[in-house]
Amino acid sequence: AQSVTQLGSHVSVSEGALVLLRCNYSSSVPPYLFWYVQYPNQGLQLLLKYTTGATLVKGINGFEAEFKKSETSFHLTKPSAHMSDAAEYFCAVGSGYSTLTFGKGTMLLVSP
């Protein structure tokens, strides 16, 4: 069985500040890890994913995440927030041919 915990249902940052969204997972097999972004009334857009290889993964819009097996974490970061980053972010875990298990999401609020 797999599960995902996203710490903080809402995160507020100022424009230009560091963005850190936390994700911890549980998996009995080597995981694939994902971050998706959802803008209001829209579908899910893949930001980045880790499957194998390099543990620091770079995605779109300046986001990156690091897979830390010892901490079972896959936190999402961005050095400098933009107003356009305001959205809901979902962490998900999968493996091989399995389906994805999602966290409950973190709403990122960006203030001027």
Added chain:
Amino acid sequence: NAGVMQNPRHLVRRRGQEARLRCSPMKGHSHVYWYRQLPEEGLKFMVYLQKENIIDESGMPKERFSAEFPKEGPSILRIQQVVRGDSAAYFCASSPPLGGANVLTFGAGSRLTVL
């Protein structure tokens, strides 16, 4: 190269009516997954289908919900006798043969409102 197409984007039904949501996978994709997003919740897996075959329906409610992916045409998620608790966004994703979790592409979703 169209992505995953879902329709309708918005659907309003009264309690007791039926809702049909359609999903056309990306070209070349033969696997379809349905997820439900309830308010304040993440996405919950419902069902995984290949053409003419249900692979995993462990997330489907036992009653009133059914899904199919016929040889021709889109995948359909059917909800009979809808209740207010069925109000949610329903997302479809597709993957190529042997694709699995790491190559899912999501549609824009169908938002069901039950009055």
